[in-house]
Amino acid sequence: MTNAIEIGGLRKSFGETIALDGLDLTVQTGQVHAFLGPNGAGKTTTIRILLGLVRADGGQARLLGGDPWRDATSLHRRIAYVPGDVTLWPSLTGGEIIDLMSKLRGDGDDAGRRKSLIERFDLDPSKKSRTYSKGNRQKVALIAALASDAELLILDEPTSGLDPLMEAAFRECVNEERQRGRTVLLSSHILAEAEALADRITIIRAGRTVETGSLADLRHLTLYHVTATLEDGSSVQREVPPAELNDVLRSLTATGVRSLTCRPPTLEEIFLKQYSEVST
Amino acid sequence: MTGAGVLARLAVRRDRIALPVCVYVIVIMLTVNGYEFRKLYPTAASRLALAASGESNPALRFLYGRLDGTSIGALTVWRIGVWAGLAAALSTIFLVIRHTRGDEEAGRLELVGSAAVGRFAALGASLVVAAETMALTILLLFAVLPLLGLPFAGSVLVALSVGACGLAFAGVAALAAQLTMSARAARGIALAVLGVAFVLRGSGDAGVTGGLSWLTWTSPLGWVQLTRPFGEARWWVLCLPLAVCAVCLPGAFALDARRDLGAGLLPERPGRSTASAALRSPDALAWRLQRGALFGWLGGYAALFAICGAAAQGIGQLVGTSSALRTEISRLGGQSGIVDAYLAGLMLLAGVVAGAYAVSAVLRLRSEETGGLAEPVLATCVGRVRWALGHVLVAVVGSALLLAVAGVATGLGYGLRTGSAGAEVSRMLGAGLGQLPAVLVVAGVAVLAFGLVPRWSVPGMWTIVGVLVVFQLFGPLLRFSHWVMDVSPFTHVPHLPGGAVSVTPLVWLCVIAVAFTLAGLSALRRRDAGIG
Numbered sequence: 001m002t003n004a005i006e007i008g009g010l011r012k013s014f015g016e017t018i019a020l021d022g023l024d025l026t027v028q029t030g031q032v033h034a035f036l037g038p039n040g041a042g043k044t045t046t047i048r049i050l051l052g053l054v055r056a057d058g059g060q061a062r063l064l065g066g067d068p069w070r071d072a073t074s075l076h077r078r079i080a081y082v083p084g085d086v087t088l089w090p091s092l093t094g095g096e097i098i099d100l101m102s103k104l105r106g107d108g109d110d111a112g113r114r115k116s117l118i119e120r121f122d123l124d125p126s127k128k129s130r131t132y133s134k135g136n137r138q139k140v141a142l143i144a145a146l147a148s149d150a151e152l153l154i155l156d157e158p159t160s161g162l163d164p165l166m167e168a169a170f171r172e173c174v175n176e177e178r179q180r181g182r183t184v185l186l187s188s189h190i191l192a193e194a195e196a197l198a199d200r201i202t203i204i205r206a207g208r209t210v211e212t213g214s215l216a217d218l219r220h221l222t223l224y225h226v227t228a229t230l231e232d233g234s235s236v237q238r239e240v241p242p243a244e245l246n247d248v249l250r251s252l253t254a255t256g257v258r259s260l261t262c263r264p265p266t267l268e269e270i271f272l273k274q275y276s277e278v279s280t
Numbered sequence: 281m282t283g284a285g286v287l288a289r290l291a292v293r294r295d296r297i298a299l300p301v302c303v304y305v306i307v308i309m310l311t312v313n314g315y316e317f318r319k320l321y322p323t324a325a326s327r328l329a330l331a332a333s334g335e336s337n338p339a340l341r342f343l344y345g346r347l348d349g350t351s352i353g354a355l356t357v358w359r360i361g362v363w364a365g366l367a368a369a370l371s372t373i374f375l376v377i378r379h380t381r382g383d384e385e386a387g388r389l390e391l392v393g394s395a396a397v398g399r400f401a402a403l404g405a406s407l408v409v410a411a412e413t414m415a416l417t418i419l420l421l422f423a424v425l426p427l428l429g430l431p432f433a434g435s436v437l438v439a440l441s442v443g444a445c446g447l448a449f450a451g452v453a454a455l456a457a458q459l460t461m462s463a464r465a466a467r468g469i470a471l472a473v474l475g476v477a478f479v480l481r482g483s484g485d486a487g488v489t490g491g492l493s494w495l496t497w498t499s500p501l502g503w504v505q506l507t508r509p510f511g512e513a514r515w516w517v518l519c520l521p522l523a524v525c526a527v528c529l530p531g532a533f534a535l536d537a538r539r540d541l542g543a544g545l546l547p548e549r550p551g552r553s554t555a556s557a558a559l560r561s562p563d564a565l566a567w568r569l570q571r572g573a574l575f576g577w578l579g580g581y582a583a584l585f586a587i588c589g590a591a592a593q594g595i596g597q598l599v600g601t602s603s604a605l606r607t608e609i610s611r612l613g614g615q616s617g618i619v620d621a622y623l624a625g626l627m628l629l630a631g632v633v634a635g636a637y638a639v640s641a642v643l644r645l646r647s648e649e650t651g652g653l654a655e656p657v658l659a660t661c662v663g664r665v666r667w668a669l670g671h672v673l674v675a676v677v678g679s680a681l682l683l684a685v686a687g688v689a690t691g692l693g694y695g696l697r698t699g700s701a702g703a704e705v706s707r708m709l710g711a712g713l714g715q716l717p718a719v720l721v722v723a724g725v726a727v728l729a730f731g732l733v734p735r736w737s738v739p740g741m742w743t744i745v746g747v748l749v750v751f752q753l754f755g756p757l758l759r760f761s762h763w764v765m766d767v768s769p770f771t772h773v774p775h776l777p778g779g780a781v782s783v784t785p786l787v788w789l790c791v792i793a794v795a796f797t798l799a800g801l802s803a804l805r806r807r808d809a810g811i812g
Contacts, residue, residue: 013391041371048655048808048810051655051658051659051810052658053655053658053659053808053809053810054808054809054810055806055808063438072658072663073661073662073663074648074661076441076659076661076662077661078662079659081656081659083652083656083659085652086652087652087653088650088653089565089569089653090385091462091463091568091569091572092551092568093550093551093552094555095551095552095553095555096551096554096555096556096559097555098550098555099554099555099559100555100560100565101660103555103560103561104560104561104562104565104660104661105660105661105663106660107659110580124550125553125554126550126552126553127548127550127551128548128550128551130385130461130462131461141656152658238720242794260685
């Protein structure tokens with residue numbers, strides 16, 4: 001099996017609101033897959049369908065080769081999840097919650113791994129969770145997920161509320177997980193994070209997939225920035241599709257250039273373009 | 281105080297159902313009792329006899345206070361005055377803490393505080409709303425009590441006494457809200473003060489005149505009767521609750537001014553850094569989340585039913601003074617003897633209230649779900665049914681324990697006074713547990729509502745509980761027709777002691793409870809979960 005997640009034509013509506021309108025998503029085993037989209041695009045609904053919490057109205061969804069709704073309990077043994085909006089039981093301490101989640105997942109006791117993660121994320125596990133800040137609540141959920149030996153990590157905006165130091169620790173952890181062969185579905189708004197971590201990227205908007213592929217693939221779909229200063233002193237700025245790049249450069253050099261820069265689009269530019277475009 | 285007006289209007293908007301309900305409950309408590317005394321004890325002679333036996337029973341004095349004459353007004357204040365004060369205090373405690381520490385803990389005050397809103401706005405607004413609620417209660421009582429034929433001055437004084445009691449506890453709650461980080465703990469402190477006030481008043485009233493009766497003067501609940509609305513009126517006693525309020529409020533505002541947002545005066549203690557070996561399953565989590573509340577309920581049940589049981593011995597003489605009441609009481613409960621009827625009535629009360637507990641324990645599922653706390657659990661290998669069963673189990677075991685405690689405490693309270701504790705305890709334990717099948721049906725309906733119509737489960741189930749209370753406690757008085765009463769599961773459990781036990785309805789109730797539960801769980805498996 002090479003795909004951890006296979007979703008095709010997924011549909012879900014809540015009353016009159018259409019949350020998912022034929023969404024496609026394929027996550028290959030062993031990869032870190034970034035799942036991007038503006039607020040309300042349907043990322044969390046997709047994740048909830050994958051977790052078997054919400055039932056799809058139409059389309060197919062396969063999770064680790066099983067049906068996420070029917071086989072929920074047995075599949076959950078193999079996944080770990082960090083919710084987008086972490087709430088914890090206020091009267092339990094962070095340490096108790098980390099242990100409880102690992103027991104509920106049916107994991108073995110790996111005290112060493114737990115301890116090293118708590119040190120790495122600099123968490124005080126003996127505090128009641130009502131006293132934690134947003135970032136500390138996020139750490140509890142992250143440690144609980146990372147400490148598991150699940151094959152697939154589903155992380156919904158996992159770094160919201162974390163400071164840059166902790167964000168760096170998180171990136172390190174995700175890279176280690178990839179090396180250990182785990183699959184990660186990373187829903188995020190932080191483009192630099194997706195750019196740094198993801199093998200493949202899916203961008204969705206209004207419940208539909210608008211782009212999917214590796215960062216290089218996505219770059220091919222958008223315009224390159226070409227800036228040139230010509231022999232006569234005038235300057236030219238163009239947005240050029242990759243296919244026309246050759247022709248444009250040829251005509252520029254034919255005129256004669258003093259300087260030339262050609263820059264691929266950043267993920268942010270790809271993202272903004274996809275977000276702001278009217279739906280096709 | 282900038283912005284307090286806006287926040288007060290917001291509080292009224294958010295509590296637009298709860299506040300009128302509190303007001304009506306207090307007003308109805310007083311009027312229904314006044315009306316019943318007028319109906320059941322129309323003659324001065326019957327009231328005199330009631331007063332004599334009511335005065336002679338220390339347990340009744342503990343529950344109700346001292347009698348102050350034999351007029352209908354005096355009897356009403358005796359029977360329900362303290363309890364109306366208690367209801368007023370509960371309303372203001374919950375109200376004030378909800379809109380101060382409750383909002384603060386939830387993080388809402390942080391958002392509000394960032395706007396052009398003064399430091400004291402939330403505290404001030406909650407107190408304004410508490411004062412408005414009490415003012416509304418007082419005005420309604422002004423309007424209603426004289427209609428029952430009670431003297432106008434006395435009606436005014438009793439209304440003010442109850443309202444002032446509520447205000448005193450608004451002050452206590454405002455102070456408690458400054459002390460702890462969690463709203464739950466702040467409520468606990470305020471309710472503990474209320475409990476101590478009840479015990480002080482009860483002990484003062486139960487003791488012989490002279491001895492400890494000064495204790496009554498130390499309790500805001502005692503002051504409700506010490507104003508003597510229908511005796512030699514003591515208007516100046518109204519100053520005492522207002523003084524409590526006046527002492528607490530500057531303290532609360534001073535603490536509020538000194539502390540940080542979200543911080544409490546009492547430090548939050550660190551807990552275990554690893555989970556105990558026992559905290560390993562959804563059932564253990566449900567137990568951990570619900571055990572504190574259950575222990576509170578058990579303590580309350582033990583104290584209340586022990587006292588009510590101890591009051592049973594004198595009940596025969598008390599009831600003997602009214603022939604109308606005698607028929608009512610024996611209609612309400614069993615057949616053989618008024619004491620048994622009274623005890624059976626107590627067990628019915630224990631059953632209906634245990635039903636309310638079971639509903640609250642089952643509906644914890646809903647608050648876990650809307651609070652986003654079900655999602656992480658359901659994302660592990662815990663299935664929905666397994667998760668739900670943990671809380672259902674707490675509801676079942678908890679209500680069984682409550683009924684057992686009610687039975688044992690009643691038996692002890694009554695038995696120790698008659699000298700047959702052993703026999704009474706085992707008899708009343710059976711009588712209490714006899715209510716369990718009906719409680720299980722109520723819990724089953726709650727599971728069904730949670731599975732089938734989650735959004736409506738909370739308001740729907742509390743409406744059902746309210747209707748059950750009215751049916752069971754006032755149904756015979758209001759003379760509902762039989763088929764209406766038959767809908768209630770509590771109509772079908774044996775009225776023990778004194779009534780006959782028939783097994784068939786008990787088996788049926790259990791079958792219905794299990795069927796409802798299974799239907800609710802299967803609906804839960806099919807619906808979307810984890811969203812509000």
